[in-house]
Amino acid sequence: MxxxxxxxxxxxxxxxxxxxxxxxxxxxxxxxxxxWRRVRRxxxxxxxxxxxxxxxxxxxxxxxxxxxxxxxxxxxxxxxxxxxxxxxxxxxxxxxxxxxxxxxxxxxxxxxxxxxxxxxxxxxxxxxxxxxxxxxxxxxxxxxxxxxxxxxxxxxxxxxxxxxxxxxxxxxxxxxxxxxxxxxxxxxxxxxxxxxxxxxxxxxxxxxxxxxxxxxxxxxxxxxxxxxxGPLPYDPAALAELRQSLAGRPVWVAASTHHGEDAEILQAAHLIRQAVPDALTIIIPRHPQRGKEIADLSGGPVPRRAAGQVPTVRDSVWICDTLGETGLFYALAAPVLLGNSLPGCTGGGHNPVEPARAGCALASGPGIDNFRQAYARLGDSVRHVMTAQDIAQWVVSLIGHAGAPAAAGDAARRHVLPDxxxxxxxxxxxxxxxxx
Missing domain, CATH: 3.40.50.11720 (3-Deoxy-D-manno-octulosonic-acid transferase, N-terminal domain)
Structure with missing residues (x-):
């Protein structure tokens, strides 16, 4: 009944x-x-x-x-x-x-x-x-x-x-x-x-x-x-070309960034450049159409990958506003800050397993509600940051020491072997x- x-x-x-x-x-x-409104946008x-x-x-x-x-x-x-x-x-x-x-x-x-x-x-x-x-x-x-x-x-x-x-x-x-x-x-x-x-x-x-x-x-x-x-796919030829264009410069990546956290990331890029003069910040917006918006916010000419521009040694920031290339930049095994997590944006985070599987050292803001289980698996291999100063300190501690990014990346990768x-x-x- x-x-x-x-x-x-x-x-x-x-x-x-x-x-x-x-x-x-x-x-x-x-x-x-x-x-139709969405078509126009x-x-x-x-x-x-x-x-x-x-x-x-x-x-x-x-x-x-x-x-x-x-x-x-x-x-x-x-x-x-x-x-x-x-x-x-x-x-x-x-x-x-x-x-x-x-x-x-x-x-x-x-x-x-x-x-x-x-x-x-x-x-x-x-x-x-x-x-x-x-x-x-x-x-x-x-x-x-x-x-x-x-x-x-x-x-x-x-x-x-x-x-x-x-x-x-x-x-x-x-x-x-x-x-x-x-x-x-x-x-x-x-x-x-x-x-x-x-x-x-x-x-x-x-x-x-x-x-x-x-x-x-x-x-x-x-x-x-x-x-x-497994790790996000990428074109090996494109990776070789990317490495050649970067010419061995120390780089770090702010990945899947959202509106509301750009200013903090750009300020971090400025602080990092002061400590490591040839450092390059790669910003990958979650929505590629935001590339120009981020470039305008920087206050000066910033190369954009969507426009076919490649950074020179004078550039401290490169906006990589193309679609489907995140795996390519993760393959650099550079330190990665995952966006949609810093104070100032809606939060929720993005999947940390993807960069970890590529051997990238990881950092995130406090907004990780959507991926708490994944972050719990990674444990203390993830650095938690709040401000531009936090980000800069973390990045400089890695790119300023040979072998440090690789060691931190290997520690993260061991936690997320694919099943x-x-x-x-x-x-x-x-x-x-x-x-x-």
Whole structure:
């Protein structure tokens, strides 16, 4: 017999789900206008806008199809080992990857080039969570299984999959205390979504606890997809060219920086230059379109990689505002400060495993809420900084002493050796879910 409380929760979830469907339908015209605004801001591609309304850009392949949805760059990179395992499992397996950002799509296409069987991987920009658009997407692609990465929980999409008997998995599920609190007024809707998932992988024990509290019936695996990946790829020829252009100068990297922390990083670059006169600061903005903004903030001419400019010995800062080259700069094994973590920006941090696997000494600001487990693994191999003075002191202590960056980088790398078995387990679970 079903408990009355459970009946009430199901009824509440159904009512909220219906409300969400109605609201999304009413907002569809406004969402179309917003897509065009995003085109003008460079965040959408005009020719691809029909994909956001569920229209497919190509024909559906014959045979089994596993659909993976990765919101942006980080999620796309995380699922690459899983894609490789799926393709390796059978020549009959096809993969559809949807992304929500241009950068995610570009990273996917760049990484697929060297992946055996990549011709069986198809890409489309994800439809927005409007019932008619989601239905159009699902009716065309007819996936055998769907997998959502990290926190991509969309009520209409999940409900439409359930109506079509498409099993839905959550990979590397992420649920922070803040996110869980944000769902408080729609807790029944969250429970409805989480309880309908066929397979749940939580990124950490803390995420697992919150997902269960939110309504997940069970947790099938606790692991982080990012732990399955090796170092970020790069072009060896490009690395050789980069080393030649740097001519042995001491360098450090401020990676994946966000608005609000540029001034502190530029001040650190000035202080470092005073202590080490030929030092070069490489700034890699998380969003490449911010390159000019950072250059203007510096108050003087600063070379930008996106403009084809290479730093001279007189330049103390080089803004590397290109997409998909972070692995190239990590391959320098220079000290790396991870952005989106300093006071002054929204915080949350970025994944420290990627530079650590490349043998980079690491520093971060205090804003690491999104990656606490990864930072805990790295322990005291990560330097925590707050100010430009902190950053400068850390960088000078490394680049001012031969062998110090390599020793610190090796210490970090030992904590984050990749675990390829995670990707194998996830791929096998998806293949099993999608089996007839």
């Amino acid at each position: 079903t408990h009355p409380d459970h009946l009430m929760q199901r009824l509440c979830g159904a009512i909220l789900g219906a409300g969400w469907r109605g609201l999304a339908t009413l907002l569809a015209p406004a969402l179309r206008l917003n897509l 460079g965040k959408e591609i005009a020719a691809c806008l029909p994909q956001r309304r569920g229209f497919a850009p190509c024909r559906r392949p014959a045979g089994r199809l596993i659909w993976l949805h990765a919101a942006s760059v980080g999620e796309t990179v995380a699922v690459m080992p899983v894609i490789g395992q799926i393709l390796h499992s059978s020549a009959e397996q096809h993969v559809l990857v949807t992304t929500g950002t241009i950068s995610g799509a570009e990273i996917l296409h760049a990484r697929l080039a060297d992946l055996p069987g990549h011709e069986r991987v198809h890409h489309q920009f994800a439809p927005l969570d409007v019932p008619r658009w989601v239905a159009r997407f699902l009716d065309f692609w007819r996936p055998d299984v769907a997998a959502l990465v990290e926190s991509e929980l969309w009520p209409n999409l999940i409900a439409a999959c359930m109506a079509r008997h498409v099993p839905v998995a959550l990979l590397s599920g992420r649920m922070s205390d803040r996110s869980l609190a944000g769902w408080r007024k729609a807790a029944c809707l969250l429970r409805r979504m989480l309880s309908s998932l066929a397979w749940v992988m939580a990124r950490s024990k803390e995420d697992a606890r919150r997902l269960v509290h939110g309504g997940a019936g069970r947790i099938d695996l606790i692991a982080d997809l990012k732990d399955a990946a 390829p078995d995670i990707a194998r387990q996830v791929a096998q679970a998806l293949i099993t879910l999608g089996a007839p």
